[in-house]
Amino acid sequence: MVIQLLVAALLTGSIYGLIALGYSLIYRASGIMNLAQGDLMCLGGFMGYTFYNILGLPIFGAMLCTMVSMFLIGCVLERIVVRPIFNRNVSSSALILATVAVSYIVQSLELVIWGGAPLNMKSFLKVQTITFLGVSYQTESLLCIGVALLCMLTLHIFMKKSSFGIAMRAAAMDPIAARSCGINVDQTNRITWAISTSVAGLAGILVGPLYGITTTLGTAMSTKGFASAVVGGYGDMYGALLGGGVLAALETFAAGYLSSSLKQLVAYVAVLIVLFIKPRGLLNVEAVKD
Amino acid sequence: MAALLELKDFHYSYGAIHVLKGISLYVNKGETVALIGSNGAGKTTTLRAISGLIPSQGMKNHIIYDGKPIQGKSGDKITAMGISHVFEGRHVFPKLTIEENLFTGGYLIKNKKEVHETIAKVYERFPRLKERRTQLAGTLSGGEQQMLAIGRALICKPRIILFDEPSLGLAPLIVKEVFKAIKEIKAEGTTILLVEQNSKLALKTADRAYVLKNGEIALSGNCNDLLENEEVQKAYLSGK
Numbered sequence: 001m002v003i004q005l006l007v008a009a010l011l012t013g014s015i016y017g018l019i020a021l022g023y024s025l026i027y028r029a030s031g032i033m034n035l036a037q038g039d040l041m042c043l044g045g046f047m048g049y050t051f052y053n054i055l056g057l058p059i060f061g062a063m064l065c066t067m068v069s070m071f072l073i074g075c076v077l078e079r080i081v082v083r084p085i086f087n088r089n090v091s092s093s094a095l096i097l098a099t100v101a102v103s104y105i106v107q108s109l110e111l112v113i114w115g116g117a118p119l120n121m122k123s124f125l126k127v128q129t130i131t132f133l134g135v136s137y138q139t140e141s142l143l144c145i146g147v148a149l150l151c152m153l154t155l156h157i158f159m160k161k162s163s164f165g166i167a168m169r170a171a172a173m174d175p176i177a178a179r180s181c182g183i184n185v186d187q188t189n190r191i192t193w194a195i196s197t198s199v200a201g202l203a204g205i206l207v208g209p210l211y212g213i214t215t216t217l218g219t220a221m222s223t224k225g226f227a228s229a230v231v232g233g234y235g236d237m238y239g240a241l242l243g244g245g246v247l248a249a250l251e252t253f254a255a256g257y258l259s260s261s262l263k264q265l266v267a268y269v270a271v272l273i274v275l276f277i278k279p280r281g282l283l284n285v286e287a288v289k290d
Numbered sequence: 291m292a293a294l295l296e297l298k299d300f301h302y303s304y305g306a307i308h309v310l311k312g313i314s315l316y317v318n319k320g321e322t323v324a325l326i327g328s329n330g331a332g333k334t335t336t337l338r339a340i341s342g343l344i345p346s347q348g349m350k351n352h353i354i355y356d357g358k359p360i361q362g363k364s365g366d367k368i369t370a371m372g373i374s375h376v377f378e379g380r381h382v383f384p385k386l387t388i389e390e391n392l393f394t395g396g397y398l399i400k401n402k403k404e405v406h407e408t409i410a411k412v413y414e415r416f417p418r419l420k421e422r423r424t425q426l427a428g429t430l431s432g433g434e435q436q437m438l439a440i441g442r443a444l445i446c447k448p449r450i451i452l453f454d455e456p457s458l459g460l461a462p463l464i465v466k467e468v469f470k471a472i473k474e475i476k477a478e479g480t481t482i483l484l485v486e487q488n489s490k491l492a493l494k495t496a497d498r499a500y501v502l503k504n505g506e507i508a509l510s511g512n513c514n515d516l517l518e519n520e521e522v523q524k525a526y527l528s529g530k
Contacts, residue, residue: 163393163397163402166386166390166393166394167394167397169383169385169386169390170383170390173383173384173385173386174381174383176343176365176377176381177377177381177382177383178383178394179342179343179364179366179369180341180343180365180369180374180375180377180443181366181394181395181397181398181446182366182369182370182397182398182446183366183394183397184366185366
């Protein structure tokens with residue numbers, strides 16, 4: 001049972017991690033919480049459903065199309081909502097409220113376009129389970145974990161090795177110095193929003209086989225993603241992934257060994273304990289912008 | 291000779307506060323010009339206005355660079371034109387490594403091989419940076435950060451470098467080292483505009499200088515003359 005629970009935890013954890021990643025990247029770049037993160041994830045799920053179930057694209061094609069569409073939506077969001085408010089130099093609460101507004105608008109649009117009934121993704125693979133060393137695994141879960149890890153690895157390489165990735169990190173640390181290095185900070189911020197939205201969209205597809213896709217899922221996932229980001233160390237990319245894994249493991253193992261009605265209780269008491277012991281999160285990230 | 295950089299009756303206001311009240315100054319190609327004056331005289335604002343790092347709403351009149359007005363352009367565009375800025379307080383990227391900091395300085399250069407060659411030259415100039423290339427910049431001492439900030443400004447091969455208080459908060463020995471580097475950069479032909487609260491050091495480094503007082507140019511001239519000037523001696527050089 002341990003191994004099955006571990007796979008389940010990895011799957012949930014990679015979804016939480018992907019949402020948390022968006023929280024942290026945006027916090028670093030724009031200094032705010034993007035509370036639309038969960039609903040953008042749902043939008044990705046609906047798009048994935050459209051590309052995969054309705055248009056019949058192969059699963060990897062559907063994932064790619066969803067990520068590209070969500071990337072563009074992230075760009076638009078930054079350009080028409082975030083940037084105009086940010087440029088007014090108002091308090092960050094105005095910007096956070098704007099993201100709340102976006103989350104409700106996205107939710108309503110989903111309701112209009114895809115309706116209120118939960119949608120179920122077709123299964124991603126023909127072979128449902130494989131057995132390895134006497135333990136059987138759901139192939140779909142393994143695929144989703146693999147895709148999530150690949151996405152994280154790609155992002156890691158992009159942020160560490162590419163000139164633009166390094167510039168994005170520099171701009172998030174010190175926008176003025178970044179500008180004086182010739183970095184167009186508006187552009188790096190826009191791409192940050194786009195990547196965060198795109199990654200949340202991928203989480204939306206991966207969530208499909210797990211929970212089905214509904215408009216109400218966003219709010220719950222938003223909280224999970226936020227909790228993961230903070231537990232890991234708010235603003236840190238790797239902390240977000242770690243936090244997602246830890247939160248998911250707590251939930252999954254509590255559900256597996258105790259009772260599923262206790263899983264939230266156990267997980268969030270543990271979250272509080274982390275906050276008491278390491279208020280800056282597991283990776284000890286400074287809460288202030290540096 | 292036409293000036294490389296020129297401010298013509300330039301004004302700057304932060305909202306209702308009139309910080310620069312009509313500054314006129316020029317820097318010729320290859321020259322090192324110092325801008326001295328007490329705290330709050332407007333030295334940093336002058337540099338930041340040139341670099342496009344403060345809101346353009348407060349600007350009035352022209353900043354001419356290479357014959358064209360540049361006031362109000364964004365900071366990244368101004369860097370692209372060949373103006374580099376070494377900040378007061380250094381402003382290195384604390385969570386990037388030294389190498390990444392330098393690499394970021396070459397963001398605008400498409401040919402990354404060229405960037406790495408220039409980084410190698412910076413390492414020759416500051417061997418200590420090379421030893422610590424994989425260390426995060428935030429872990430460096432103040433002097434090392436200043437060297438990194440200077441190195442970063444050199445990567446994009448600027449035509450003019452604006453130095454803002456390079457000696458601030460550094461131990462005397464380190465200040466000596468930093469100014470040795472500035473003099474070398476000067477000797478290599480790069481144009482420099484130097485803001486420095488240590489007036490004596492500034493006047494000994496530069497060719498010409500302007501004295502800024504309450505947002506206006508109070509005095510200007512050759513550094514040697516200013517070093518002899520009684521008013522300057524009394525106000526800015528005593529005790530230093």
